[in-house]
Amino acid sequence: MSLPPLREVIAAHGLSASKALGQNFLFDEQLLDRIAAIPGDLQGKAVLEIGPGPGGLTRALLRAGARVTAIEMDRRCLPALGELAEAFPGQLRVVEGDALKIDHGDLMGEPFAVVANLPYNVGTALFTRWLDGEKWPPQWTSLTLMFQLEVAQRIVARPDSSAYGRLAVLAQWRSSAKLAMKVHRSAFTPPPKVMSAIVHVTPGTAPENVSATRLGKLTEAAFGQRRKMLRQSLKSIHGAVEALEQIGIDPTRRAETLSVEDFIALARALQA
Numbered sequence: 536m537s538l539p540p541l542r543e544v545i546a547a548h549g550l551s552a553s554k555a556l557g558q559n560f561l562f563d564e565q566l567l568d569r570i571a572a573i574p575g576d577l578q579g580k581a582v583l584e585i586g587p588g589p590g591g592l593t594r595a596l597l598r599a600g601a602r603v604t605a606i607e608m609d610r611r612c613l614p615a616l617g618e619l620a621e622a623f624p625g626q627l628r629v630v631e632g633d634a635l636k637i638d639h640g641d642l643m644g645e646p647f648a649v650v651a652n653l654p655y656n657v658g659t660a661l662f663t664r665w666l667d668g669e670k671w672p673p674q675w676t677s678l679t680l681m682f683q684l685e686v687a688q689r690i691v692a693r694p695d696s697s698a699y700g701r702l703a704v705l706a707q708w709r710s711s712a713k714l715a716m717k718v719h720r721s722a723f724t725p726p727p728k729v730m731s732a733i734v735h736v737t738p739g740t741a742p743e744n745v746s747a748t749r750l751g752k753l754t755e756a757a758f759g760q761r762r763k764m765l766r767q768s769l770k771s772i773h774g775a776v777e778a779l780e781q782i783g784i785d786p787t788r789r790a791e792t793l794s795v796e797d798f799i800a801l802a803r804a805l806q807a
C-alpha cells in the first residue's frame with residue numbers, strides 16, 4: 536500500500552516540531568525498519584508505542600506485522616495517525632493522552648513489547664516505572680527505547696565507571712540491558728544537540744528474597760553520596776553497614792565499586 540512520504544504528511548497536517556513536547560522526528564524508513572527489527576519478529580505481536588508523532592516508527596512497526604497501540608499526547612498528530620490506521624486495517628489503535636498517566640497493563644490486556652522514541656525526561660520516568668515494582672516478570676516482554684547516548688550508557692554501565700549508578704542497577708538486577716544501536720543526531724528533524732542510542736531490555740529471573748523497594752532505597756543512599764565510603768553513605772539505612780560486613784564487603788569501598796550482584800546480596804542480607 537502506498538503512503539505519502541512522512542515529510543508530506545507533516546506539511547499537510549502542519550506538524551511543525553514542538554520543542555515543549557520534545558519532538559524530534561525520524562524520517563529515514565530504512566533506519567526506522569532497523570529500529571522496528573530490534574525486538575525480534577513482531578508479526579501478530581502486541582506492541583505499545585509511546586509518542587508516535589507523525590507515525591514514522593509506527594509505520595515501520597505496522598510493516599513488521601505488529602498490532603500497535605500508540606499513545607500520543609499531541610492532538611495535532613491524530614489525523615495523520617488516523618490515516619495510518621486506515622492504511623493498516625485492524626492493526627493500529629491510537630490513544631490520545633499522557634503516557635505517564637495511563638496504566639499500560641490495563642490498556643494492553645495481554646503481554647506486549649514496548650517501542651518508543653521519546654523525549655528524554657518522559658523516557659527516563661517511564662523507564663523507571665516499567666522496571667520498578669515487586670511484580671516480576673512484568674507484563675511487557677521487552678523495551679526498545681531511544682535515549683540520549685549519555686543516558687543509554689548509564690543504563691548499560693558496568694561497575695567502576697562514572698556512568699555506573701542507580702539506573703544501571705535498576706536496569707540490570709533482574710533484566711538484561713543492551714545498547715542496540717547508536718543514532719546520529721542528524722537522523723532527526725530537527726536534530727537534537729546530542730547523540731542518541733537505542734537500549735533494548737528484556738526481563739530475566741528476579742533473584743529470590745530481594746524486594747525492589749529495598750534495593751531501590753539502598754542504591755539511592757549509596758549513589759546519592761557516591762564519592763563517600765559505603766559506611767558513611769549507607770548510615771541512614773538501619774543495619775546496612777553490619778550487613779556489608781556480614782557478606783564480606785569492605786565498608787570503606789564506594790558505591791561504584793559494587794557489582795549488581797553485590798547490591799543484590801546486600802539487599803538480601805538486610806532483609807534476612
Ligand code: SAM
Binds near residue numbers: 585609634
Ligand atoms: N515517534 C516519532 C518519531 O520517531 O519520529 C516521534 C518522536 S518525538 C521524539 C516524541 C513524541 O512523543 C512526540 O510526538 C510527542 O508529542 C510525544 N510525547 C511527548 N510526551 C509524551 C507523553 N507524556 N505521552 C505521550 N506522548 C508524548
